[in-house]
Amino acid sequence: MSDVILQAKNLRKEFGGLVAVSDVSLDIQQGSLHSIIGPNGAGKTTFFNLISGKYRPTSGQVIFQGHDITHMPLHQRIHKGMGRSFQITNIFPNLTVLENVRLAVQAISDKTFNFWRSAAYFDGFIERATYVLSLVGLEKEINLPANLLPHGGKRKLELAMLLAPDPAILLLDEPTAGMASEQVPELIDTINAVRQQENKTIVMIEHNMNVVMGISDRISVMNMGEMLAEGSPSEIAGNSVVQEVYLGQLYDDVDEMAARGGPA
Protein backbone atom coordinates (compact mmCIF):
# COMPACT_ATOMS: atom_id res chain seq x y z
CA MET A 1 0.00 0.00 0.00
CA SER A 2 2.81 2.36 -0.61
CA ASP A 3 2.45 3.10 -4.32
CA VAL A 4 1.32 6.60 -5.12
CA ILE A 5 -1.23 6.48 -7.92
CA LEU A 6 -2.12 10.15 -8.07
CA GLN A 7 -0.02 13.06 -7.03
CA ALA A 8 -0.82 16.75 -6.90
CA LYS A 9 2.28 18.95 -6.82
CA ASN A 10 1.84 22.53 -5.63
CA LEU A 11 -1.44 22.95 -7.47
CA ARG A 12 -2.59 26.52 -7.62
CA LYS A 13 -5.68 28.05 -9.19
CA GLU A 14 -6.45 31.73 -9.31
CA PHE A 15 -9.68 33.22 -10.59
CA GLY A 16 -8.79 36.81 -11.30
CA GLY A 17 -7.28 37.94 -8.02
CA LEU A 18 -8.91 35.23 -5.95
CA VAL A 19 -6.76 32.29 -4.97
CA ALA A 20 -9.16 29.35 -4.88
CA VAL A 21 -6.53 26.67 -4.41
CA SER A 22 -3.21 27.71 -2.98
CA ASP A 23 -0.20 25.47 -3.69
CA VAL A 24 -1.81 22.24 -2.57
CA SER A 25 0.18 19.02 -2.68
CA LEU A 26 -1.38 15.65 -2.08
CA ASP A 27 -0.38 12.01 -2.56
CA ILE A 28 -3.07 9.41 -3.06
CA GLN A 29 -2.01 5.85 -2.24
CA GLN A 30 -3.02 3.07 -4.57
CA GLY A 31 -6.04 1.20 -3.26
CA SER A 32 -6.90 3.70 -0.54
CA LEU A 33 -10.07 5.61 0.12
CA HIS A 34 -8.96 9.16 0.60
CA SER A 35 -11.47 11.78 1.67
CA ILE A 36 -11.15 15.50 1.34
CA ILE A 37 -13.24 17.49 3.76
CA GLY A 38 -13.56 21.14 4.58
CA PRO A 39 -16.15 23.86 5.05
CA ASN A 40 -18.02 25.46 2.18
CA GLY A 41 -15.78 27.45 -0.12
CA ALA A 42 -12.64 25.67 1.07
CA GLY A 43 -11.66 24.93 -2.53
CA LYS A 44 -12.44 21.20 -2.51
CA THR A 45 -14.38 21.13 -5.76
CA THR A 46 -11.92 23.46 -7.48
CA PHE A 47 -9.12 21.14 -6.41
CA PHE A 48 -11.11 18.23 -7.86
CA ASN A 49 -11.62 20.09 -11.12
CA LEU A 50 -7.87 20.60 -11.35
CA ILE A 51 -7.20 16.90 -10.87
CA SER A 52 -9.92 15.78 -13.27
CA GLY A 53 -9.01 18.28 -15.97
CA LYS A 54 -12.04 20.53 -16.03
CA TYR A 55 -9.79 23.46 -15.09
CA ARG A 56 -6.18 24.12 -15.96
CA PRO A 57 -4.08 24.99 -12.92
CA THR A 58 -2.39 28.40 -12.75
CA SER A 59 0.71 26.51 -11.66
CA GLY A 60 1.65 23.11 -10.39
CA GLN A 61 1.40 19.58 -11.76
CA VAL A 62 -0.85 16.55 -11.68
CA ILE A 63 0.93 13.20 -11.91
CA PHE A 64 -1.20 10.13 -12.57
CA GLN A 65 0.39 6.68 -12.63
CA GLY A 66 3.75 8.29 -13.24
CA HIS A 67 2.65 10.49 -16.16
CA ASP A 68 2.23 14.23 -16.11
CA ILE A 69 -1.41 14.79 -17.10
CA THR A 70 -1.67 18.45 -16.11
CA HIS A 71 -2.64 19.54 -19.62
CA MET A 72 -4.53 16.47 -20.82
CA PRO A 73 -8.10 17.25 -21.92
CA LEU A 74 -11.08 15.90 -20.02
CA HIS A 75 -12.17 13.17 -22.42
CA GLN A 76 -8.68 11.69 -22.71
CA ARG A 77 -8.30 11.22 -18.96
CA ILE A 78 -11.14 8.72 -19.01
CA HIS A 79 -9.11 6.59 -21.40
CA LYS A 80 -6.17 6.75 -19.00
CA GLY A 81 -8.26 5.29 -16.21
CA MET A 82 -9.62 8.28 -14.33
CA GLY A 83 -13.32 8.60 -13.62
CA ARG A 84 -15.13 11.38 -11.84
CA SER A 85 -18.64 12.03 -10.63
CA PHE A 86 -20.46 15.29 -10.09
CA GLN A 87 -22.12 16.99 -7.18
CA ILE A 88 -25.20 17.52 -9.32
CA THR A 89 -26.82 14.42 -10.75
CA ASN A 90 -25.62 14.14 -14.32
CA ILE A 91 -27.15 11.35 -16.39
CA PHE A 92 -28.95 10.89 -19.73
CA PRO A 93 -32.52 11.31 -18.49
CA ASN A 94 -34.51 9.82 -21.39
CA LEU A 95 -32.29 6.83 -22.08
CA THR A 96 -32.69 3.58 -20.17
CA VAL A 97 -30.55 2.77 -17.17
CA LEU A 98 -28.75 0.10 -19.19
CA GLU A 99 -28.14 2.45 -22.12
CA ASN A 100 -26.64 5.06 -19.76
CA VAL A 101 -24.07 2.56 -18.55
CA ARG A 102 -23.62 0.91 -21.96
CA LEU A 103 -22.59 4.29 -23.37
CA ALA A 104 -20.00 4.60 -20.63
CA VAL A 105 -18.55 1.19 -21.55
CA GLN A 106 -18.58 1.95 -25.24
CA ALA A 107 -16.77 5.25 -24.71
CA ILE A 108 -13.46 3.62 -23.92
CA SER A 109 -13.68 0.93 -26.57
CA ASP A 110 -11.88 1.22 -29.89
CA LYS A 111 -15.01 0.05 -31.69
CA THR A 112 -16.94 3.20 -30.93
CA PHE A 113 -16.98 4.67 -34.41
CA ASN A 114 -19.09 2.02 -36.02
CA PHE A 115 -22.18 3.35 -37.69
CA TRP A 116 -23.59 0.31 -39.47
CA ARG A 117 -23.87 -2.52 -36.94
CA SER A 118 -26.58 -2.35 -34.33
CA ALA A 119 -25.22 -1.33 -30.94
CA ALA A 120 -27.04 -4.31 -29.45
CA TYR A 121 -24.73 -6.54 -31.47
CA PHE A 122 -21.76 -5.67 -29.28
CA ASP A 123 -22.48 -8.18 -26.52
CA GLY A 124 -19.38 -7.27 -24.55
CA PHE A 125 -20.68 -3.76 -23.86
CA ILE A 126 -24.00 -5.00 -22.54
CA GLU A 127 -22.42 -7.75 -20.51
CA ARG A 128 -20.09 -5.32 -18.81
CA ALA A 129 -22.89 -2.77 -18.26
CA THR A 130 -25.14 -5.40 -16.69
CA TYR A 131 -22.33 -6.55 -14.43
CA VAL A 132 -21.59 -3.02 -13.22
CA LEU A 133 -25.28 -2.36 -12.62
CA SER A 134 -25.49 -5.46 -10.46
CA LEU A 135 -22.51 -4.18 -8.44
CA VAL A 136 -24.42 -1.06 -7.45
CA GLY A 137 -27.69 -2.92 -7.01
CA LEU A 138 -29.64 -1.62 -9.97
CA GLU A 139 -30.02 -4.93 -11.81
CA LYS A 140 -33.82 -4.82 -11.55
CA GLU A 141 -34.17 -1.36 -13.06
CA ILE A 142 -32.08 -1.77 -16.21
CA ASN A 143 -34.90 -1.11 -18.67
CA LEU A 144 -36.36 1.86 -16.85
CA PRO A 145 -35.80 5.33 -18.32
CA ALA A 146 -33.17 6.89 -16.07
CA ASN A 147 -35.33 9.87 -15.09
CA LEU A 148 -37.82 7.54 -13.41
CA LEU A 149 -35.24 6.38 -10.85
CA PRO A 150 -35.50 7.86 -7.34
CA HIS A 151 -32.73 10.25 -6.38
CA GLY A 152 -30.72 7.60 -4.55
CA GLY A 153 -31.04 5.34 -7.60
CA LYS A 154 -29.72 8.09 -9.84
CA ARG A 155 -26.66 8.49 -7.62
CA LYS A 156 -26.08 4.75 -7.87
CA LEU A 157 -26.50 4.94 -11.63
CA GLU A 158 -23.82 7.61 -11.71
CA LEU A 159 -21.56 5.35 -9.72
CA ALA A 160 -22.21 2.56 -12.23
CA MET A 161 -21.42 4.88 -15.16
CA LEU A 162 -18.22 5.80 -13.39
CA LEU A 163 -17.25 2.17 -12.82
CA ALA A 164 -18.22 1.01 -16.32
CA PRO A 165 -14.92 1.82 -18.06
CA ASP A 166 -13.06 0.13 -15.19
CA PRO A 167 -11.06 3.18 -14.10
CA ALA A 168 -8.02 2.84 -11.86
CA ILE A 169 -9.19 5.75 -9.73
CA LEU A 170 -12.62 7.15 -8.88
CA LEU A 171 -13.07 10.79 -8.02
CA LEU A 172 -16.38 11.23 -6.21
CA ASP A 173 -17.62 14.76 -5.67
CA GLU A 174 -20.02 14.65 -2.70
CA PRO A 175 -21.69 11.37 -3.62
CA THR A 176 -24.33 11.85 -0.94
CA ALA A 177 -25.24 15.41 -1.95
CA GLY A 178 -28.97 16.04 -1.89
CA MET A 179 -29.81 12.63 -0.45
CA ALA A 180 -32.19 12.08 2.43
CA SER A 181 -30.09 11.18 5.45
CA GLU A 182 -31.67 7.74 5.79
CA GLN A 183 -30.54 6.88 2.26
CA VAL A 184 -26.93 7.86 2.91
CA PRO A 185 -25.80 4.64 4.69
CA GLU A 186 -27.03 2.53 1.77
CA LEU A 187 -24.97 4.49 -0.76
CA ILE A 188 -21.94 4.43 1.51
CA ASP A 189 -22.29 0.66 1.81
CA THR A 190 -22.44 0.45 -1.96
CA ILE A 191 -19.30 2.55 -2.34
CA ASN A 192 -17.54 0.43 0.25
CA ALA A 193 -18.63 -2.81 -1.40
CA VAL A 194 -17.51 -1.61 -4.82
CA ARG A 195 -14.19 -0.59 -3.40
CA GLN A 196 -13.55 -3.95 -1.82
CA GLN A 197 -14.81 -6.07 -4.72
CA GLU A 198 -13.15 -4.07 -7.45
CA ASN A 199 -10.09 -2.93 -5.57
CA LYS A 200 -10.41 0.70 -6.60
CA THR A 201 -8.64 3.77 -5.41
CA ILE A 202 -11.27 6.31 -4.40
CA VAL A 203 -10.88 10.01 -3.73
CA MET A 204 -14.00 11.50 -2.25
CA ILE A 205 -15.08 14.99 -1.37
CA GLU A 206 -17.52 14.98 1.47
CA HIS A 207 -19.34 17.45 3.57
CA ASN A 208 -20.76 15.03 6.04
CA MET A 209 -18.00 14.15 8.51
CA ASN A 210 -19.78 11.11 9.90
CA VAL A 211 -19.79 9.52 6.46
CA VAL A 212 -16.09 10.10 5.99
CA MET A 213 -14.83 8.92 9.36
CA GLY A 214 -16.22 5.43 9.04
CA ILE A 215 -14.86 4.41 5.67
CA SER A 216 -11.75 6.47 4.91
CA ASP A 217 -8.15 5.33 5.11
CA ARG A 218 -6.86 8.86 4.94
CA ILE A 219 -8.50 12.24 5.35
CA SER A 220 -7.28 15.60 4.13
CA VAL A 221 -8.78 18.79 5.46
CA MET A 222 -8.96 21.89 3.32
CA ASN A 223 -9.74 25.41 4.36
CA MET A 224 -9.47 28.71 2.51
CA GLY A 225 -7.80 27.01 -0.44
CA GLU A 226 -5.07 25.44 1.65
CA MET A 227 -4.41 21.93 2.84
CA LEU A 228 -4.76 22.18 6.58
CA ALA A 229 -4.06 18.67 7.78
CA GLU A 230 -3.80 15.10 6.60
CA GLY A 231 -3.95 11.89 8.51
CA SER A 232 -5.91 8.81 9.51
CA PRO A 233 -9.47 9.38 10.71
CA SER A 234 -8.48 9.19 14.36
CA GLU A 235 -5.60 11.65 13.84
CA ILE A 236 -7.94 14.06 12.14
CA ALA A 237 -10.57 13.69 14.83
CA GLY A 238 -7.98 14.52 17.47
CA ASN A 239 -6.36 17.39 15.56
CA SER A 240 -6.91 20.65 17.40
CA VAL A 241 -6.46 22.87 14.30
CA VAL A 242 -9.12 20.91 12.47
CA GLN A 243 -11.48 21.21 15.39
CA GLU A 244 -10.89 24.93 15.41
CA VAL A 245 -11.81 25.26 11.74
CA TYR A 246 -14.87 23.16 12.19
CA LEU A 247 -15.79 24.86 15.44
CA GLY A 248 -18.40 27.04 13.82
CA GLN A 249 -20.04 25.04 11.10
CA LEU A 250 -19.33 21.42 11.75
CA TYR A 251 -18.55 21.40 15.45
CA ASP A 252 -21.54 19.23 16.14
CA ASP A 253 -20.32 16.54 13.81
CA VAL A 254 -16.94 16.31 15.54
CA ASP A 255 -18.53 16.45 18.92
CA GLU A 256 -20.99 13.77 18.11
CA MET A 257 -18.27 11.57 16.81
CA ALA A 258 -16.14 12.01 19.91
CA ALA A 259 -19.17 11.10 21.97
CA ARG A 260 -19.50 7.86 20.09
CA GLY A 261 -15.93 7.00 21.01
CA GLY A 262 -14.08 7.88 17.83
CA PRO A 263 -14.31 6.48 14.36
CA ALA A 264 -15.47 2.98 13.75
Next chain:
Amino acid sequence: MAQTRPISANAPARSANAQNVSFVASLRENWLYWLILIVLVLFPFIIGWLSGDSPFGTPRGDRMVMRGESVYAQSVLINIFALSVLVMSYNLMFGFTGVISFGHALFFGLGGYLMGIILEFGGMDPNIGLIVALVVVLVVTGILGFIVGIVSLRLRGIYFAIFTLAIAEMGWLFFRGLSITNGEDGLNVASLPEWLDPARNRIMVYYVGLALFVLTFVLIRRLVNSPVGSVFQAIRENEERAQVLGYNTLHYKLFSITVAGMLAGLAGMLLAIMNKEARPEILNVSVTVDALLMTIIGGVGTFTGPVIGASGLHLLDTFLREAVVTIGPITIDIGERWTLILGFIFVLVVLIFPYGMVGTWQRLRMRFKRSK
Protein backbone atom coordinates in the same frame (compact mmCIF):
# COMPACT_ATOMS: atom_id res chain seq x y z
CA MET B 1 -3.24 -4.10 -7.42
CA ALA B 2 -6.06 -2.56 -9.38
CA GLN B 3 -5.30 -4.32 -12.60
CA THR B 4 -7.27 -2.99 -15.46
CA ARG B 5 -9.30 -5.81 -16.90
CA PRO B 6 -9.64 -5.61 -20.66
CA ILE B 7 -13.21 -5.02 -21.69
CA SER B 8 -14.09 -7.29 -24.53
CA ALA B 9 -16.34 -5.79 -27.13
CA ASN B 10 -15.78 -8.41 -29.74
CA ALA B 11 -18.80 -9.14 -31.80
CA PRO B 12 -18.82 -12.91 -31.91
CA ALA B 13 -18.86 -14.49 -35.34
CA ARG B 14 -22.36 -15.78 -35.83
CA SER B 15 -23.19 -18.96 -37.64
CA ALA B 16 -25.19 -19.01 -40.83
CA ASN B 17 -27.99 -20.68 -38.94
CA ALA B 18 -28.16 -17.88 -36.42
CA GLN B 19 -28.28 -15.42 -39.29
CA ASN B 20 -31.24 -17.22 -40.79
CA VAL B 21 -33.04 -17.10 -37.48
CA SER B 22 -32.34 -13.40 -37.13
CA PHE B 23 -33.59 -12.85 -40.68
CA VAL B 24 -36.90 -14.48 -39.86
CA ALA B 25 -37.05 -12.53 -36.61
CA SER B 26 -36.42 -9.30 -38.46
CA LEU B 27 -39.10 -10.22 -40.98
CA ARG B 28 -41.59 -10.77 -38.19
CA GLU B 29 -40.56 -7.54 -36.49
CA ASN B 30 -40.58 -5.43 -39.63
CA TRP B 31 -43.46 -7.02 -41.56
CA LEU B 32 -45.29 -3.72 -41.81
CA TYR B 33 -42.29 -2.05 -43.43
CA TRP B 34 -41.95 -4.91 -45.92
CA LEU B 35 -45.65 -4.72 -46.72
CA ILE B 36 -45.45 -0.97 -47.32
CA LEU B 37 -42.40 -1.49 -49.53
CA ILE B 38 -44.23 -4.06 -51.66
CA VAL B 39 -47.24 -1.76 -52.02
CA LEU B 40 -44.96 1.12 -53.01
CA VAL B 41 -43.16 -1.01 -55.59
CA LEU B 42 -46.46 -2.08 -57.14
CA PHE B 43 -48.12 1.29 -56.62
CA PRO B 44 -48.00 2.62 -60.22
CA PHE B 45 -49.54 -0.63 -61.46
CA ILE B 46 -52.17 -0.80 -58.71
CA ILE B 47 -53.36 2.71 -59.52
CA GLY B 48 -53.12 1.92 -63.22
CA TRP B 49 -55.20 -1.20 -62.77
CA LEU B 50 -57.77 0.59 -60.59
CA SER B 51 -58.17 3.57 -62.90
CA GLY B 52 -57.56 1.86 -66.23
CA ASP B 53 -54.82 4.37 -67.07
CA SER B 54 -51.41 3.14 -68.13
CA PRO B 55 -48.69 3.54 -65.47
CA PHE B 56 -46.25 4.43 -68.27
CA GLY B 57 -48.35 7.28 -69.70
CA THR B 58 -50.55 7.29 -72.76
CA PRO B 59 -49.01 6.71 -76.19
CA ARG B 60 -49.67 9.42 -78.76
CA GLY B 61 -47.92 8.97 -82.06
CA ASP B 62 -44.37 7.89 -81.33
CA ARG B 63 -44.14 9.39 -77.84
CA MET B 64 -45.70 9.00 -74.45
CA VAL B 65 -47.89 11.67 -72.96
CA MET B 66 -47.88 11.90 -69.19
CA ARG B 67 -51.59 11.85 -68.62
CA GLY B 68 -53.76 9.67 -66.42
CA GLU B 69 -54.36 8.79 -62.78
CA SER B 70 -51.36 6.51 -62.30
CA VAL B 71 -48.87 8.98 -63.71
CA TYR B 72 -50.35 11.79 -61.64
CA ALA B 73 -50.29 9.69 -58.47
CA GLN B 74 -46.64 8.86 -59.17
CA SER B 75 -45.77 12.54 -59.29
CA VAL B 76 -47.46 13.08 -55.91
CA LEU B 77 -45.44 10.25 -54.41
CA ILE B 78 -42.18 11.42 -55.97
CA ASN B 79 -42.70 14.74 -54.22
CA ILE B 80 -43.40 12.89 -50.99
CA PHE B 81 -40.20 10.84 -51.40
CA ALA B 82 -38.12 13.99 -51.88
CA LEU B 83 -39.76 15.72 -48.92
CA SER B 84 -39.47 12.64 -46.71
CA VAL B 85 -35.75 12.29 -47.42
CA LEU B 86 -35.31 15.97 -46.57
CA VAL B 87 -37.30 15.65 -43.34
CA MET B 88 -35.62 12.37 -42.33
CA SER B 89 -32.23 13.99 -42.79
CA TYR B 90 -33.35 16.96 -40.72
CA ASN B 91 -34.58 14.61 -38.03
CA LEU B 92 -31.23 12.81 -37.92
CA MET B 93 -29.60 16.08 -36.94
CA PHE B 94 -32.39 17.68 -34.91
CA GLY B 95 -34.30 14.72 -33.51
CA PHE B 96 -31.51 12.27 -32.83
CA THR B 97 -28.45 14.46 -32.25
CA GLY B 98 -30.15 17.53 -30.81
CA VAL B 99 -28.56 20.02 -33.21
CA ILE B 100 -31.03 22.73 -34.19
CA SER B 101 -30.36 24.21 -37.61
CA PHE B 102 -32.39 26.73 -39.59
CA GLY B 103 -30.23 26.33 -42.65
CA HIS B 104 -31.16 22.92 -43.97
CA ALA B 105 -32.71 24.45 -47.11
CA LEU B 106 -29.21 25.40 -48.24
CA PHE B 107 -28.24 21.73 -48.70
CA PHE B 108 -31.57 20.92 -50.33
CA GLY B 109 -31.33 23.86 -52.72
CA LEU B 110 -27.70 23.23 -53.55
CA GLY B 111 -28.61 19.68 -54.58
CA GLY B 112 -31.08 21.01 -57.13
CA TYR B 113 -29.01 23.93 -58.38
CA LEU B 114 -25.69 22.10 -58.66
CA MET B 115 -27.31 19.33 -60.66
CA GLY B 116 -29.11 21.82 -62.89
CA ILE B 117 -25.97 23.83 -63.57
CA ILE B 118 -23.88 20.74 -64.34
CA LEU B 119 -26.49 19.29 -66.68
CA GLU B 120 -27.27 22.56 -68.45
CA PHE B 121 -23.80 24.06 -68.72
CA GLY B 122 -21.52 21.05 -68.40
CA GLY B 123 -21.86 20.10 -72.04
CA MET B 124 -21.61 16.42 -71.15
CA ASP B 125 -23.62 13.45 -72.18
CA PRO B 126 -26.68 13.62 -69.87
CA ASN B 127 -25.92 10.23 -68.31
CA ILE B 128 -22.34 11.16 -67.49
CA GLY B 129 -23.56 14.60 -66.40
CA LEU B 130 -25.95 12.97 -63.97
CA ILE B 131 -23.19 10.88 -62.40
CA VAL B 132 -20.91 13.91 -62.21
CA ALA B 133 -23.77 15.88 -60.62
CA LEU B 134 -24.34 13.12 -58.07
CA VAL B 135 -20.69 13.12 -57.06
CA VAL B 136 -20.43 16.93 -56.99
CA VAL B 137 -23.61 17.29 -54.92
CA LEU B 138 -22.42 14.74 -52.37
CA VAL B 139 -18.95 16.27 -52.14
CA VAL B 140 -20.12 19.89 -51.91
CA THR B 141 -22.92 19.29 -49.42
CA GLY B 142 -20.60 17.03 -47.44
CA ILE B 143 -17.85 19.64 -47.23
CA LEU B 144 -20.37 22.36 -46.44
CA GLY B 145 -21.91 20.21 -43.71
CA PHE B 146 -18.46 19.65 -42.28
CA ILE B 147 -17.70 23.39 -42.22
CA VAL B 148 -21.06 24.26 -40.68
CA GLY B 149 -20.48 21.46 -38.17
CA ILE B 150 -17.13 22.88 -37.11
CA VAL B 151 -18.88 26.12 -36.21
CA SER B 152 -21.04 24.13 -33.78
CA LEU B 153 -17.91 23.82 -31.66
CA ARG B 154 -18.12 27.52 -30.84
CA LEU B 155 -21.84 28.22 -31.19
CA ARG B 156 -24.52 26.23 -29.43
CA GLY B 157 -28.29 26.01 -29.42
CA ILE B 158 -30.07 29.05 -30.72
CA TYR B 159 -26.84 30.85 -31.68
CA PHE B 160 -25.89 27.98 -33.95
CA ALA B 161 -29.41 28.00 -35.40
CA ILE B 162 -29.16 31.71 -36.22
CA PHE B 163 -25.76 31.19 -37.81
CA THR B 164 -27.13 28.46 -40.09
CA LEU B 165 -30.10 30.66 -40.96
CA ALA B 166 -27.75 33.46 -42.02
CA ILE B 167 -25.69 31.12 -44.20
CA ALA B 168 -28.77 29.67 -45.87
CA GLU B 169 -30.29 33.08 -46.53
CA MET B 170 -27.04 34.11 -48.18
CA GLY B 171 -27.38 31.11 -50.48
CA TRP B 172 -30.97 32.05 -51.28
CA LEU B 173 -30.05 35.65 -52.07
CA PHE B 174 -27.10 34.50 -54.15
CA PHE B 175 -29.11 32.19 -56.39
CA ARG B 176 -31.99 34.65 -56.62
CA GLY B 177 -29.59 37.18 -58.06
CA LEU B 178 -27.49 34.82 -60.19
CA SER B 179 -28.11 35.62 -63.85
CA ILE B 180 -26.95 32.34 -65.42
CA THR B 181 -29.66 30.51 -63.48
CA ASN B 182 -32.23 33.19 -64.45
CA GLY B 183 -32.43 34.72 -61.00
CA GLU B 184 -35.91 34.59 -59.54
CA ASP B 185 -37.35 32.69 -62.50
CA GLY B 186 -35.15 29.69 -61.78
CA LEU B 187 -33.18 27.35 -63.97
CA ASN B 188 -34.92 24.99 -66.37
CA VAL B 189 -33.35 21.57 -66.33
CA ALA B 190 -34.06 20.22 -69.80
CA SER B 191 -30.97 18.08 -70.37
CA LEU B 192 -31.95 15.11 -68.26
CA PRO B 193 -31.14 11.68 -69.64
CA GLU B 194 -34.13 10.36 -71.50
CA TRP B 195 -34.68 7.39 -69.18
CA LEU B 196 -34.97 9.76 -66.20
CA ASP B 197 -37.09 12.45 -67.86
CA PRO B 198 -40.35 12.78 -65.90
CA ALA B 199 -42.11 14.02 -69.02
CA ARG B 200 -41.32 10.78 -70.86
CA ASN B 201 -40.47 8.13 -68.31
CA ARG B 202 -42.10 9.16 -65.08
CA ILE B 203 -42.18 5.64 -63.74
CA MET B 204 -38.36 5.57 -63.78
CA VAL B 205 -38.23 8.78 -61.75
CA TYR B 206 -40.71 7.12 -59.41
CA TYR B 207 -38.48 4.09 -58.86
CA VAL B 208 -35.34 6.20 -58.46
CA GLY B 209 -37.22 8.27 -55.87
CA LEU B 210 -38.46 5.16 -54.12
CA ALA B 211 -34.92 3.75 -54.02
CA LEU B 212 -33.57 6.96 -52.51
CA PHE B 213 -36.39 7.01 -49.98
CA VAL B 214 -35.88 3.40 -48.90
CA LEU B 215 -32.10 3.70 -48.75
CA THR B 216 -32.34 6.84 -46.63
CA PHE B 217 -34.79 5.18 -44.26
CA VAL B 218 -32.60 2.09 -43.86
CA LEU B 219 -29.40 4.13 -43.56
CA ILE B 220 -30.80 6.37 -40.82
CA ARG B 221 -32.28 3.45 -38.95
CA ARG B 222 -29.03 1.52 -38.97
CA LEU B 223 -27.01 4.61 -38.16
CA VAL B 224 -29.16 5.57 -35.18
CA ASN B 225 -29.15 2.02 -33.79
CA SER B 226 -25.38 1.74 -34.15
CA PRO B 227 -22.83 2.66 -31.47
CA VAL B 228 -22.37 6.01 -33.21
CA GLY B 229 -26.11 6.60 -33.13
CA SER B 230 -26.27 5.89 -29.43
CA VAL B 231 -23.68 8.61 -28.92
CA PHE B 232 -25.82 10.98 -31.05
CA GLN B 233 -28.66 10.44 -28.62
CA ALA B 234 -26.36 10.86 -25.65
CA ILE B 235 -25.32 14.24 -27.07
CA ARG B 236 -28.96 15.19 -27.49
CA GLU B 237 -29.68 14.24 -23.89
CA ASN B 238 -26.66 15.77 -22.19
CA GLU B 239 -23.64 16.78 -24.22
CA GLU B 240 -21.37 17.63 -21.30
CA ARG B 241 -21.98 14.23 -19.75
CA ALA B 242 -21.08 12.53 -23.01
CA GLN B 243 -17.79 14.43 -23.01
CA VAL B 244 -17.01 13.41 -19.47
CA LEU B 245 -17.71 9.79 -20.40
CA GLY B 246 -14.82 10.15 -22.82
CA TYR B 247 -16.49 10.98 -26.14
CA ASN B 248 -15.16 13.71 -28.36
CA THR B 249 -18.66 14.99 -29.10
CA LEU B 250 -17.52 17.30 -31.90
CA HIS B 251 -16.62 14.30 -34.07
CA TYR B 252 -20.09 12.87 -33.68
CA LYS B 253 -21.88 16.14 -34.33
CA LEU B 254 -19.76 16.69 -37.43
CA PHE B 255 -20.70 13.25 -38.67
CA SER B 256 -24.40 13.79 -38.06
CA ILE B 257 -24.50 17.23 -39.68
CA THR B 258 -22.48 16.06 -42.68
CA VAL B 259 -24.63 12.99 -43.36
CA ALA B 260 -27.81 15.06 -42.92
CA GLY B 261 -26.50 17.68 -45.36
CA MET B 262 -25.61 15.08 -47.99
CA LEU B 263 -29.01 13.42 -47.76
CA ALA B 264 -30.73 16.78 -48.06
CA GLY B 265 -28.66 17.44 -51.19
CA LEU B 266 -29.88 14.17 -52.72
CA ALA B 267 -33.48 15.10 -51.85
CA GLY B 268 -32.98 18.42 -53.64
CA MET B 269 -31.65 16.60 -56.71
CA LEU B 270 -34.72 14.37 -56.82
CA LEU B 271 -37.09 17.32 -56.59
CA ALA B 272 -35.24 19.17 -59.34
CA ILE B 273 -35.46 16.09 -61.58
CA MET B 274 -39.20 15.81 -60.95
CA ASN B 275 -39.90 19.49 -61.53
CA LYS B 276 -37.26 19.79 -64.27
CA GLU B 277 -36.22 23.06 -62.72
CA ALA B 278 -34.37 24.58 -59.79
CA ARG B 279 -36.02 27.70 -58.40
CA PRO B 280 -34.67 29.94 -55.63
CA GLU B 281 -37.65 28.97 -53.45
CA ILE B 282 -35.99 25.62 -52.69
CA LEU B 283 -33.31 27.59 -50.82
CA ASN B 284 -35.78 29.64 -48.83
CA VAL B 285 -36.02 29.38 -45.06
CA SER B 286 -39.61 28.19 -45.47
CA VAL B 287 -38.23 24.84 -46.71
CA THR B 288 -36.37 24.44 -43.43
CA VAL B 289 -39.39 25.54 -41.43
CA ASP B 290 -41.55 23.00 -43.28
CA ALA B 291 -39.01 20.29 -42.52
CA LEU B 292 -38.97 21.32 -38.88
CA LEU B 293 -42.78 21.33 -38.64
CA MET B 294 -43.09 17.99 -40.40
CA THR B 295 -40.55 16.52 -37.98
CA ILE B 296 -42.40 17.90 -34.97
CA ILE B 297 -45.83 16.83 -36.22
CA GLY B 298 -44.65 13.34 -37.14
CA GLY B 299 -42.52 12.81 -34.05
CA VAL B 300 -39.08 14.19 -33.21
CA GLY B 301 -36.47 11.46 -32.87
CA THR B 302 -38.60 8.68 -34.34
CA PHE B 303 -37.98 6.76 -37.55
CA THR B 304 -41.41 6.90 -39.12
CA GLY B 305 -42.47 10.29 -37.75
CA PRO B 306 -40.75 12.37 -40.44
CA VAL B 307 -42.24 10.21 -43.18
CA ILE B 308 -45.73 10.50 -41.70
CA GLY B 309 -45.32 14.24 -41.17
CA ALA B 310 -44.02 14.81 -44.70
CA SER B 311 -46.61 12.64 -46.46
CA GLY B 312 -49.50 13.88 -44.33
CA LEU B 313 -48.81 17.53 -44.92
CA HIS B 314 -48.01 17.08 -48.59
CA LEU B 315 -51.19 15.10 -49.20
CA LEU B 316 -53.27 17.71 -47.38
CA ASP B 317 -51.52 20.39 -49.36
CA THR B 318 -52.18 18.60 -52.66
CA PHE B 319 -55.79 17.61 -52.19
CA LEU B 320 -57.22 20.32 -49.97
CA ARG B 321 -55.73 23.21 -51.85
CA GLU B 322 -58.08 22.80 -54.80
CA ALA B 323 -61.10 21.81 -52.76
CA VAL B 324 -64.15 24.05 -52.53
CA VAL B 325 -66.42 23.16 -49.64
CA THR B 326 -70.06 24.22 -49.58
CA ILE B 327 -71.82 24.05 -46.24
CA GLY B 328 -75.40 25.35 -46.65
CA PRO B 329 -75.23 28.90 -47.95
CA ILE B 330 -71.52 29.30 -47.25
CA THR B 331 -69.00 28.31 -49.88
CA ILE B 332 -65.42 28.10 -48.73
CA ASP B 333 -62.66 28.12 -51.29
CA ILE B 334 -60.01 26.30 -49.32
CA GLY B 335 -57.21 27.34 -51.64
CA GLU B 336 -57.64 30.97 -50.63
CA ARG B 337 -57.50 30.25 -46.94
CA TRP B 338 -55.09 27.38 -47.19
CA THR B 339 -52.32 28.74 -44.97
CA LEU B 340 -54.83 29.69 -42.29
CA ILE B 341 -56.30 26.19 -42.30
CA LEU B 342 -52.84 24.67 -42.22
CA GLY B 343 -52.06 26.83 -39.20
CA PHE B 344 -55.10 25.46 -37.39
CA ILE B 345 -54.04 21.92 -38.22
CA PHE B 346 -50.56 22.57 -36.78
CA VAL B 347 -51.97 23.96 -33.56
CA LEU B 348 -54.41 21.08 -33.17
CA VAL B 349 -51.85 18.37 -33.89
CA VAL B 350 -49.29 19.84 -31.51
CA LEU B 351 -51.92 20.09 -28.77
CA ILE B 352 -53.24 16.56 -29.27
CA PHE B 353 -49.85 14.95 -29.89
CA PRO B 354 -47.31 16.80 -27.75
CA TYR B 355 -44.52 14.43 -28.85
CA GLY B 356 -45.65 14.23 -32.46
CA MET B 357 -47.93 11.58 -33.84
CA VAL B 358 -45.47 8.68 -33.69
CA GLY B 359 -43.77 9.87 -30.50
CA THR B 360 -47.05 10.21 -28.60
CA TRP B 361 -48.21 6.81 -29.79
CA GLN B 362 -44.97 5.20 -28.64
CA ARG B 363 -45.23 6.80 -25.22
CA LEU B 364 -48.80 5.68 -24.78
CA ARG B 365 -47.89 2.15 -25.77
CA MET B 366 -44.95 2.12 -23.37
CA ARG B 367 -47.09 3.35 -20.50
CA PHE B 368 -49.68 0.71 -21.31
CA LYS B 369 -47.02 -2.00 -21.33
CA ARG B 370 -45.59 -0.90 -18.00
CA SER B 371 -48.97 -0.76 -16.29
CA LYS B 372 -49.75 -4.29 -17.40
